[in-house]
Amino acid sequence: MRIHRLLSSLTWLISPVALLLLWAAVAEAGIFPRNLLVPPVQVWQTFGQLSASGELLEHLLNSLSRLGLGFGIGSLCGLLFGVLMALSKNVEIYCAPLFHTLRQIPSIALIPMFVLLFGIDETFKIIIVAKTAFFPVALAASEGVKAIPRSYFEVADVYRLRWPTFVREIALPAATPPIITGFRISLTRAWVVLVATELLAADSGLGQMIEMSRQMLRIDVVMVGIVVTGVIGFALDFSFRQLEQRLFRWQTR
Template structure:
């Protein structure tokens, strides 16, 4: 019995490997395309007045005009700068606080109930108090963004570290690991999946809160573009800014997912082996 190997097998494997990617892309694009079609039909047949829902072409022209003028790039870069600084501060503080609470059960029992209660209050409710302490300048943006990013990171980090099986920690003691070795070799790898979930939620919260703060007190940024468009009764400008905000949020989430796969390559390998 002879075994023959086709020269086209690598090509066939690549095609077969691309099928799940193409299928997922088709599913991901189907709903946006349906919504875009409904939007176009509504504009074409006058289901809603243009004062309420401008046509897709009008919104697209607005985006192109803002970009060509440099206005869109200027406001977008300002928003990205604010969210980058605020998120980095909030994420670092969240990781540090969550690690301490996760590793020290007594501290967690003392602080956790109060922190959980405080976390239930939306950042919008804290803004009047923050204005009294830090004013309405850039410090307000950074503090509110950092706080909104830190809460999900603290929650996820604390739960992920506290949820590491005690058998793994005991194994580290048996092997005479130092506390630092137990954290870096056992606790951190076991907590990484939930930790990255908290980082993604923190980034999403930071990006959403950025828009709220810019709506509240700012003369720059994408949130200000929304306020400006509302004041001028130019809803195409409002929708254009909203689309840019949604697109950037999607890209930021994708970047964190890519970083998660890079830091945890074993998850990608396990997924490919299925």
């Protein structure tokens, strides 16, 4: 029984191992030039070298610090705006059309304009991440609050709760599941957009490391950056999924 559970818990390794084996087989077969498709062993060795020198850690910390600050600003503003749009008819009437229009614009499409406005310093990267994080959280918060049963509002009227108290004690707890999902989606999107932004305009970060390595034809370093980017994105999404399961375990009982 224990062996069966152990094997079941390791099923997620099947696809990554299969991909590594395919990668190694194609690289060994010489279908592509070796300087364009480096084998996994060489990428692993390069990962060790970059880790030992501290270069990879420095780029990673720069990227994560930008992500943390931009995501924090964007998601909190999105939460406040989403709740306000759901509870105020005036805000919804005047702001909803513009909100739904702007959220359709890809963040990457705004990079040229943002570079002209803010340059390529940290402000630009934080703003692009904040913009990316803002809309999914705002939409999730708005839809979550709108889905609250009418009886909740009737109870609030009976007890004459003020709006701040109603939002804090009733609205946000009741809308927590979709809001958490919005946070998860916005975080992974912000991570993808940040790395893409660093590819185009940055002097540090994982994206910049990948781009500089591409220009120098260091494909092994490029592959290290790509793999690390994917692993970090997976870890962020997995962490929020675990948080969702822990917070809302009662819903599955």
